[in-house]
Amino acid sequence: MKKILFSLLTVVAFTATAQEYFPNNDDISAVSSATRAITNATIITSPGKQMENASILIKDGKIVEIGKNIKIPEGTLVEDAAGTYIYPSFVEAYGDFGMKTPERASRGGQQYDEGREGFYWNDHIRPEQNAIDFYEYDSKAAEKMMEAGYGAVQTHLHDGIARGTGMLVALNNNGNDSERILINKNGAYYSFDRSRQTNQSYPTSLMGTMALLRQSHFDADWYAKGNSKTKDRSLEALNATKNLVQYIEAGDKKNILRADKLGDRVGKQFVIIGGEDAYEMVDDIKATNAQLILPINFEDAYDTTDPYQEWYVNLADMRDWKQGPANPMMLSKAGITYAITTHGLKSPGDLNEKLMKAIEYGLTKEQALASLTTIPAKIIKAETMVGTLEKGKLANFIVTSGELFNKDTKIFENWVQGSKHILKDRSVINADGNYTVQMMGESYSFDISGDAKKITVKQDSTKLGSKIARNGEWITVTTSQKDTSDKSFTRWTLKLTNDTSRINGKVYLPNGTESSFVAIKSGEESEKDDEDEKEEDEDAMANMEIGPITYPNVAFGSTKKPTQETVLYKNATVWTNEDQGIVENMDVLVKNGKISKVGTNLSAGGARTIDATGMHLTSGIIDEHSHIGIDGGVNEAGHNSTAEVTIEDVVDHEDINLYRDLAGGVTTSQLLHGSANPIGGRSAIIKLKWGYKPDEMIYDNSPKFIKFALGENVKQSRYDNGIRFPQTRMGVEQVFEDYFTRAQEYEKTRGTDGFRYDEEMETLSEILKGERYVTCHSYVQTEINMMMEVAxxxxxxxNTFTHILEGYKLADKMAAHGAGGSTFSDWWAYKYEVNDAIPYNGAIMHSQGVVTAFNSDDAEMSRRLNQEAAKAVKYGNVSEEEAWKFVTLNPAKLLHIDDRTGSIKEGKDADLVLWNKHPLDVQARPQITMVDGIVFFDIEKDKQMRAAVQKERQQLSNEMIMAKNKGLKTQTPKQSKxxxxHCDTLEW
Structure with missing residues (x-):
């Protein structure tokens, strides 16, 4: 009878997976798909909806009925699931299941791959890829996903900036691809990461990636209008998939904002993958209206037992360990829609541990379940198939031993498309627990765990060597002797029953004695332990202070976002940089972010009054040439012209160098592209508003600038792998000739039929029309001459020659042309083309009527530009007042912001620095640095913050040591630097 039943079930299984029109060559006639029922379970149909003693009726892989007291048709295969819980299987919205990672192409740095004819010019743009073309079902990987609770995964090839389409796959190891592939083209995918499949050099930076994504979409729109004379399969694919859900893998919180801004520019609302640190900018991310697919790879504690290693860890990284697990709760509290993903985890099996941590930090179980079921199903537009347990949907559900997200809950089964996958046999008796055995005057304890795969045996308090094996209802244990000199073994056998509070067994001693015993489960002790653990958990939750989230959330951030004040500086020596010159015993009133009044005996009701007697008040230092506060690379080095990229895309508001510059009196910086190519990228002119987001730091109505470069860097003199044109100084000139000729031709096509918007050409056209200024990296006299002649x-x-260490050789020509010079005070001989540099350069240019500034080009020098200005007095006898203008009013003029800043004048922005001494003194220190009437550096507050940082580090170190002592995983300290x-830094 058993053999007949087995044969029938085999046929049922085959016919359930074969296509109905496939020929059947078996000797036994086909049997229709069986109807199955799971009864008497607690069923959670969706987050917050639960039914007791309910049943699910399944046929043809779908739910045909669900609820209490449902009618079960005759002939149904019924399984009693009393005592278990049933939940919808999880949905992974961002997987790479079944995708083979492409081999990495050899590094060659080529600009184009001529072998890809008929596709977009850039090989990192691969929207023509379809996941189904790379897909191969992986049953082992599927099993790991099922063990974590997943029943379906949306997967795609994680390679490229434009990655093509994804597909939705059911994790059904008992089926075939004709059933498992639920949607074969679902979603269009993008990222900020280059493709492994090409060695094409462009882009080499984050800003280049963003520019490439923008231009490819502009080109797709142009192509869709029938303007192209040639076929481009990539652009066709971009257009063909624009109505699918658009996904972009961004990463951190700053990249989420960048991705959303990019989407706004190209007319897309992306679903954004990333945001493990989103809690730090939760309001800004909420304002994007983007849905997130959220990784939860929370950091393990650092092993801080060694104080020398502990100092390797940044405070921001220590905070991330403490605060990161609160991220899902805080996003839910803010009303941000997100699905949780296993992306970023070492294994899907780590999911439950991370979720439990998030729940410990306040995420509710309903929120956790929604983020794994209903929300990802809606995001991927598959809610009619998966995500909840409803009539007509796929029979994708997990059977568990108890409520999900409880410590001891196990997943017994994962049913996918109505096909049962047994993960743990729910009929097997759970023998895990702590047992005591009294035998022959000795006391033994048996601690069994891991479904009877692990055991610890103690005789009194002595731990014995032990091994355990299980065969159905029988457990055998072998232990060593308490006396380690005795090499014999004791064997124990236990027979399980449904009542595991008392287990009968026999012991076989080494001398041949056989004895019966009873192992008594330590119920009362376990309950006490559980109660203690519960109390500990409640205490932990009561004390779950995640610490300060500051603006920005790094060391020296403020607990409240700094705001404008009304401030009255009294009796200062004021360096006006205006006709009044340097005036003693002057008052300055700041109100609404502006310099309201400058005079004597001023008063203002409600103003914060600062006694500046004996101190000097100046306008803020302006650094014309800086590379601080930039993410993802300072150079887009892939092409010889990259006018399409902009530093404004990649401003990093968390760079500690911004705060250090404020401590040195800097209030404004021009963040320049590097000097890897003749025509570089566009600048970002920022106010150093520490604690504000990037867009709030960039000058409103900011003057438009771009970086050009000449000399060794652009012709790649010191690069071993430099293969890009130009390779000579005469080639550099030709680059400018070629691109400006192209820009002129581009302007002629504007407004004509078939006009193709080109962000690079738009920028160059702005230069020709006088709408964008050029800052040119330069050293050698001949090239400076050449550049002016080309212009x-x-x-x-x-507008400005920056560096220009040979400016003294042709200062008269610069003045005649109208160019300014922003130089170093006394750098020379650090490479061949600066051998002729002299420290009198700045003074000589100034004497010839060139607007002259000193810049830093260096994160360390920018903190002491006041001392650099003093060198103009030493080298060249420039007056103190004029020397001070080298780092204040003159760079403001070069940046065309002198109507707003650079001097102390009524109506100008309140960008001010209060110094304890003469500002050109090497001992001068800013006491207060103010930007737009907001105090961003206060030396007294700085002292308090230093003490607070030290205290917080010590507290977090102690908590990490406690975590290690509790047996939690830790990681070796590492330095995130x-x-x-610098101008020539390359990263790719």
């Missing part, structure tokens, strides 16, 4: 041929003026960019 004059094309009808524009070079931001790259300090």
């Amino acid at each position: 004059e041929r094309y009808g524009f003026t070079l 931001k790259t300090e960019y």
Whole structure:
């Protein structure tokens, strides 16, 4: 009878997976798909909806009925699931299941791959890829996903900036692909990561990636209008998938905002993957209206037992360990829609541990379940198939031993498309627990765990060597002797029954004696332990202070976002940089972010009064050439012209160098592209508003600037792998000739049929029309001459030559052309093309009528530009007042912001620094640095913050040591160090 039943079930299984029109060559006639019922379970149909003693009726892989007292048709295969819980299987919205990672192409740095004819010019743009073309079902990977609770995964090839389409797959190891593939083209995917499949050099930076994504979408729109004379399968694919859900893998909180801004520019609302640190900018992310797919790879504690290693860890990283698990709760509290993903975890099996941590930090179980079921199903537009347990939907559900997200709950089964996958046999008796055995005057304890796969045996308090094995209802244990010199073994056998509070067994001693015993489960002790653990958990929750979230959330951030004040500086020596010059015993009133009044005996009701007697008040220092506060690379080095990229896309508001610059009196910086190519990227002119988001730091109505470069860097003199044009100084000139000629031709096509919007050409056209200024990296006299001649041929003026260490050789020509000079005070001989540099350069240019500034180009020098200004007095006898203008009013003029800042004048922005001494004194220190009437650096507050940082580090170190002592996983301390960019820094 058993053999007949087995044969029938085999046929049922086959016919359930074969296509109905496939020929059947078996000797036994086909049997229709069986109807199955799971009864008497607690069923959670969706988050917050639960039915007791309910049943699910399944046929053809779908739910045909669900609820209490449902009618079960005759002939149904019934399984009694009393005592278990049933939940919808999880939905993974961002997987790479079944995708083979492409091999990485050899590094060659080529600009184009001529072998990809008929596709977009950039090989990192691969929207023509379809996941189904790379897909191969992986039963082992599927089993791991099922063990974590998943029943379906939306997957795609994680490779490229434009990655093509994804597909939705059911994790059904008992089926075939004709059933498992639920949607074969679902969603269009993008990222900020280059493709492994090409060695094409462009882009080399985050800003280049963003520019490439923008331009590819502009090109797709142009192509869709029938303007192209050639076929482009990539652009066709971009257009064909624009109505699918659009996904972009961004990463951290700043990249989420960047991705959303990019989406706004190209007319897309992206679903954004990322945001493990989103809680730090939760309001800004909420304002994007973007849905997130959220990784939860919370950091393990650092092993801080060694104080020398502990100092390797940044305070921000220590905070992330403490605060990160609160991220899901805080996003839910803010009303941000997100699905949780296993992306970023070492294994899907780590999911439950991370979820439990998030729940410990306040995420509700309903929120956790929704983030794994209903929300991802809606995001991927598959809510009619998966995500809840309803009539007509796929029979994707998990059977568990108890409520999900409880410590001891196990997943017994994962049913996918009505096909049962047994993960743990729910009929097997659970023998885990702590047992005591009294035998022959000795006391033994048996601690069994892991479904009877692990055991710890103690005789009194002595731990014995032990091994355990299980065969159905029988457990055998072998232990060593308490006396370690005795090499014999004791064997124990236990027979399980449904009542595991008392287990009968026999012991076989080494001398041949056989004895019966009873192992008594430590129920009362376990209950006490559970109660103690519960109390500990409640205490932990009561004390779950995640610590300060500051603006920005790094060391020296403020607990409240700094705001404008009304401030009256009294009796200061004021360096006006205006006709009044330097005036003693002057008052300055700041109100509504502006310099309201400058005079004597001023008063203002309600103003904060600062006694500046004996101190000096100046306008803030302006750094014309800086590379701090930039993310993802300072150079887009892939092409010889990258006018399409902009530093404004990649401003990093968390760079500690911003705060350090404020401590040195800097209030404004021009963040420049590097000097890897003749025509570089566009600048960002920022106010150093520490604690504000990037867009709030960029000057409103900011003057438009771009970086050009000449000399060794652009012709790649010191790069071993430099293969890109140009390779000579005469080639550099030709680059400018070629691109400005192209820009002129581009302007002629504007407004004509078939006009193709080109962000690079738009920028160059702005230069020709006088709408964008050029800052040019330069050293050698001949090239400076060349650059001015090129500009004059094309009808524009070079705004600023930066570095320009040979400016003294042609300062008269610079003045005649109208170019300013922003130079170093006394750098020379650090490479061949600066061998002729002299420290009198700045003074000589100034004497010839060139607007002259000193810049830093260095994260360390920018903190002492006041001392650099003093060198103009030493080298060249520039007056103190004029020397001070080298770092204040003159760079303001070069940046065309002198109507707003650079001097102390009524109506100008309140960008001010109060110094304890003469500002050109090497001992001078800013006491207060103010930007737009907001105090961003206060030396007294700085002292308090230093003490607070030290205290917080010590507290977090102690908590990490406690975590280690409790047996939690830790990691070796590591140093997260931001790259300090220079002109020639390359990252790719």
